[in-house]
Amino acid sequence: xxxxxxxxxxxxxxxxxxxxxxxxxxxxxxxxxxxxxxxxxxxxxxxxxxxxxxxxxxxxxxxxxxxxxxxxxxxxxxxxxxxxxxxxxxxxxxxxxxxxxxxxxxxxxxxxxxxxxxxxxxxxxxxxxxxxxxxxxxxxxxxxxxxxxxxxxxxxxxxxxxxxxxxxxxxxxxxxxxxxxxxxxxxxxxxxxxxxxxxxxxxxxxxxxxxxxxxxxxxxxxxxxxxxxxxxxxxxxxxxxxxxxxxxxxxxx
Amino acid sequence: xxxxxxxxxxxxxxxxxxxxxxxxxxxxxxxxxxxxxxxxxxxxxxxxxxxxxxxxxxxxxxxxxxxxxxxxxxxxxxxxxxxxxxxxxxxxxxxxxxxxxxxxxxxxxxxxxxxxxxxxxxxxxxxxxxxxxxxxxxxxxxxxxxxxxxxxxxxxxxxxxxxxxxxxxxxxxxxxxxxxxxxxxxxxxxxxxxxxxxxxxxxxxxxxxxxxxxxxxxxxxxxxxxxxxxxxxxxxxxxxxxxxxxxxxxxxx
Numbered sequence: 001x002x003x004x005x006x007x008x009x010x011x012x013x014x015x016x017x018x019x020x021x022x023x024x025x026x027x028x029x030x031x032x033x034x035x036x037x038x039x040x041x042x043x044x045x046x047x048x049x050x051x052x053x054x055x056x057x058x059x060x061x062x063x064x065x066x067x068x069x070x071x072x073x074x075x076x077x078x079x080x081x082x083x084x085x086x087x088x089x090x091x092x093x094x095x096x097x098x099x100x101x102x103x104x105x106x107x108x109x110x111x112x113x114x115x116x117x118x119x120x121x122x123x124x125x126x127x128x129x130x131x132x133x134x135x136x137x138x139x140x141x142x143x144x145x146x147x148x149x150x151x152x153x154x155x156x157x158x159x160x161x162x163x164x165x166x167x168x169x170x171x172x173x174x175x176x177x178x179x180x181x182x183x184x185x186x187x188x189x190x191x192x193x194x195x196x197x198x199x200x201x202x203x204x205x206x207x208x209x210x211x212x213x214x215x216x217x218x219x220x221x222x223x224x225x226x227x228x229x230x231x232x233x234x235x236x237x238x239x240x241x242x243x244x245x246x247x248x249x250x251x252x253x
Numbered sequence: 254x255x256x257x258x259x260x261x262x263x264x265x266x267x268x269x270x271x272x273x274x275x276x277x278x279x280x281x282x283x284x285x286x287x288x289x290x291x292x293x294x295x296x297x298x299x300x301x302x303x304x305x306x307x308x309x310x311x312x313x314x315x316x317x318x319x320x321x322x323x324x325x326x327x328x329x330x331x332x333x334x335x336x337x338x339x340x341x342x343x344x345x346x347x348x349x350x351x352x353x354x355x356x357x358x359x360x361x362x363x364x365x366x367x368x369x370x371x372x373x374x375x376x377x378x379x380x381x382x383x384x385x386x387x388x389x390x391x392x393x394x395x396x397x398x399x400x401x402x403x404x405x406x407x408x409x410x411x412x413x414x415x416x417x418x419x420x421x422x423x424x425x426x427x428x429x430x431x432x433x434x435x436x437x438x439x440x441x442x443x444x445x446x447x448x449x450x451x452x453x454x455x456x457x458x459x460x461x462x463x464x465x466x467x468x469x470x471x472x473x474x475x476x477x478x479x480x481x482x483x484x485x486x487x488x489x490x491x492x493x494x495x496x497x498x499x500x501x502x503x504x505x506x
Binding site (some may be wrong): 010013014015016018019020021022025026027028029033038039040041042043044045046047073074075076099110112113114115117149150151172179182183184185186187189190193200201202203205206209215217219233236248 | 462501
């Protein structure tokens, strides 16, 4: 089983302007980790059609899976479906099941033209269901289009993730300690990386209020090797007279 | 005065794995807004040299300014300075001022090889100072390399932002209301966008706990036009029997 790769395209002027704090990257990363799919790149881009179309085509070719968020509501700046259709060179067509479901939801007279627009998907797309809203997510080829509002994004990925073809599961082992500085362990950490060339050995300084320290992480596709490397990381912290703790530092920033 | 554009490259396996929540995009966006510089794209990429070099070269050509965060510490996975040097096709050289400042900071014997590595910058780079750490940020051409730890990133951008050439200031006006749905105002919002073709008119649904609603935003480079459009957005909400409030919704997600 080979590792699978993913890219996440966040379509949203509101993230780029600083108006909104991203809350979806972490949710997607954790859902993909659980399926053996590795998030390799995130791009945040504005609601500009040419920019969206070019980026969708670049990223869907370079990664096994592409996820997008944002731009699927009923207003004039919701252009994601039209851009994905153009990227795939297919027309937007009315999705009859989605149309009927939306129609049934609104009182007479309120299923207006703007709301009907949400039933128009690129030809060949299949809807991504979610338990909390009528937002029209969809999958087309290896591209999965989701809502930007975190509660809806979360519900969509909960529904979608179990259906994604799984990749090779990545195992990780991590140890952290307060008060240690990276400069005190850098050379010995390099030696551990050399001892385990098939793994990624990483070092992540953290700060949380007045607490600070370093987390050391080993990752790879062979669980036994990862456990051995984790044990070497633990020993490194102990040799330096720090008290290693297993896992992530509390509320790492 | 023309608008200036920027791209932000977040170099960090820890964001992509979901271990760490990004806290820097918003800080950078706000600092740049204050200088009339528009953040047009963010990319989060892993600590892989080829990926970093290609992305630095792509993005420094496409935008007026490129900011990076992460990968400037003393460990083997801190490869940002070497990658930027390779992207610019210049050698890494020891920056003598930085070397002496670092040397003075550590007790005898603790200024080891790993820490000395932090004084090696791409030839021609100038250090980005910060008030809280010895992390070796630097500027080279239109590329500004900063730390990933939020407290240090923040201190670096505080020092750097006032020195960046300013662009045309963007004005924005925003109104929001609880309980309104985008589908109720989409057609009239389109009409406002058509009345103000030089502006960006955006609609952003928000949710915070049980509160929900929509924020309407007008943005542009002519302040009078933005104020007129803002007033049209306010009228739209009032016509629909909602009570518009000025500014951002409380703690938008």
